[in-house]
Amino acid sequence: MKKIFYIFLKDFSSELRTRYALNALVMFIIVAVSIILFSIGSEKAPENIFAGMFWVVVFFSAMSGLSRTFVSEEERGTTLILSLIAHPTSILLGKFLFNLVLIFFINTVIAVLYYTVFSDFVIRNFEMFVYAFILGNIGIAGSSTIIAAIISKANAKGTLYPVLSFPILLPLILMLIEITKFSVEGISLNEATAEFLVLISYDIIMITASIMVFEIIWRD
Amino acid sequence: MIKISLEVQNLKKLFSRRLIFKELDFSLNQSQSLIIAGKNGSGKSTLIKIIAGVLSHSGGNIRYIKEGKEIDKEKIFNFIGLVSPYLILYDEFTAKENLELFARIRGLKIETDLIDNLLNEIGLYDRRNDLLRTFSSGMKQRMKYASSILHNPLVLLIDEPTSNLDLLGKEFVQNLIQRYRKEKIVIVATNDREDYSFGDSVINLDDYK
Ligand SMILES: Nc1ncnc2c1ncn2[C@@H]1O[C@H](COP(=O)(O)OP(=O)(O)OP(=O)(O)O)[C@@H](O)[C@H]1O
Ligand SMILES: [Mg+2]
Numbered sequence: 223m224k225k226i227f228y229i230f231l232k233d234f235s236s237e238l239r240t241r242y243a244l245n246a247l248v249m250f251i252i253v254a255v256s257i258i259l260f261s262i263g264s265e266k267a268p269e270n271i272f273a274g275m276f277w278v279v280v281f282f283s284a285m286s287g288l289s290r291t292f293v294s295e296e297e298r299g300t301t302l303i304l305s306l307i308a309h310p311t312s313i314l315l316g317k318f319l320f321n322l323v324l325i326f327f328i329n330t331v332i333a334v335l336y337y338t339v340f341s342d343f344v345i346r347n348f349e350m351f352v353y354a355f356i357l358g359n360i361g362i363a364g365s366s367t368i369i370a371a372i373i374s375k376a377n378a379k380g381t382l383y384p385v386l387s388f389p390i391l392l393p394l395i396l397m398l399i400e401i402t403k404f405s406v407e408g409i410s411l412n413e414a415t416a417e418f419l420v421l422i423s424y425d426i427i428m429i430t431a432s433i434m435v436f437e438i439i440w441r442d
Numbered sequence: 443m444i445k446i447s448l449e450v451q452n453l454k455k456l457f458s459r460r461l462i463f464k465e466l467d468f469s470l471n472q473s474q475s476l477i478i479a480g481k482n483g484s485g486k487s488t489l490i491k492i493i494a495g496v497l498s499h500s501g502g503n504i505r506y507i508k509e510g511k512e513i514d515k516e517k518i519f520n521f522i523g524l525v526s527p528y529l530i531l532y533d534e535f536t537a538k539e540n541l542e543l544f545a546r547i548r549g550l551k552i553e554t555d556l557i558d559n560l561l562n563e564i565g566l567y568d569r570r571n572d573l574l575r576t577f578s579s580g581m582k583q584r585m586k587y588a589s590s591i592l593h594n595p596l597v598l599l600i601d602e603p604t605s606n607l608d609l610l611g612k613e614f615v616q617n618l619i620q621r622y623r624k625e626k627i628v629i630v631a632t633n634d635r636e637d638y639s640f641g642d643s644v645i646n647l648d649d650y651k
Contacts, residue, residue, distance in 0.1 A: 225546075225547055225549050228543070228546040231546075232532075232543050232547070236532065239534045298533070299530035300530050300531070300532060302524075302529055303530065303531055305519065306519050306524055308547050310516065312547075437516070441495075441496065441497070
């Protein structure tokens with residue numbers, strides 16, 4: 223357990239020093255939200271649109287930022303030292319933890335920005351939104367981590383990421399958009415049980431499948 | 443002394459369809475050392491990586507046995523120290539931070555002066571707080587030695603032992619290998635005949651094509 227935390231800590235302090243992912247992400251968020259803002263202008267957009275666009279921004283920032291974890295090790299040639307000091311599962315979980323913190327951070331920034339910029343984006347069932355937010359972030363971090371591991375071993379790193387992440391993340395994003403709409407409409411938690419069960423199963427399946435697959439990808 | 447042995451049977455490696463080596467057999471116990479020789483591109487580094495457990499092989503068997511029990515593939519990294527040209531440490535951390543990081547991730551109990559002593563031994567104590575990015579290639583090579591012996595491994599694998607090192611560095615390597623070969627497995631891949639004295643026996647990969 224401690225080892226996982228130290229791998230996370232390594233990535234965290236490395237990110238603070240190199241700003242490999244963070245700078246690009248913050249720029250991306252600002253640009254994306256501004257574009258939405260300008261394109262809506264003074265018109266009145268339907269509430270539901272905001273739920274969809276919120277997760278679109280999250281999806282694309284996850285794609286641009288979270289793939290860095292394994293790719294940066296592979297590009298700098300430090301994959302070897304990492305595999306010499308830690309068990310594959312610790313590596314995967316350490317990287318997952320890092321991505322989780324990163325996605326929570328950027329997602330909170332997006333949410334706050336969204337809330338202040340779009341006065342029409344009103345969440346009536348806040349509790350439901352928070353649950354979706356948490357489960358969604360776990361799912362995004364989990365799938366992004368294993369996709370990053372797969373593409374770090376491939377030759378066409380840049381193009382492969384969106385191609386792979388689209389089908390893997392699509393069901394998750396659709397479900398999140400659905401639940402966010404519910405929370406905007408103010409529907410009660412009980413009525414969204416089915417959607418939440420899907421979210422929870424997605425997270426569990428993603429993480430267990432990642433652990434099983436990772437050892438095979440890691441040693442080539 | 444901890445009993446450890448390495449058994450390599452009928453080992454074969456292909457890269458796509460290119461044969462690198464085949465029918466490789468040897469076994470080593472603690473206090474035995476081996477030189478891997480062969481011309482450029484003969485597969486010395488490839489073999490070192492396979493022995494280190496970071497690269498898969500295409501046929502045959504490779505096993506580590508510690509105190510009569512086979513070591514699980516996933517746990518081999520705990521017992522191995524590797525020095526090689528393609529080993530790259532973390533540029534954005536200082537010398538000391540790199541070693542502390544490795545010790546923590548390995549789950550070693552860090553005695554306060556273990557890392558300082560190690561830095562002293564490789565002659566980089568004065569530069570311990572400098573980023574690795576600012577190190578020369580010889581200094582980086584010394585850091586690789588520190589990272590490879592930090593956890594006191596049972597098997598020491600060294601690819602091109604003295605590359606980039608000055609006289610003092612070479613002396614350090616000689617002493618280190620003399621110390622390790624007494625009670626551990628030491629494997630050295632080299633093109634340099636001078637390095638042959640590091641091993642009890644020599645395998646030439648040109649003979650396994
Ligand atoms: N990842 C790889 N994919 C395909 N071929 C590879 C790969 N790595 C090495 N090879 C090939 O394997 C052969 C052996 O390479 P290796 O680096 O093991 O040689 P070496 O004996 O260490 O050479 P040197 O003396 O130059 O260090 C070479 O022909 C090389 O082209
Ligand atoms: Mg070589």
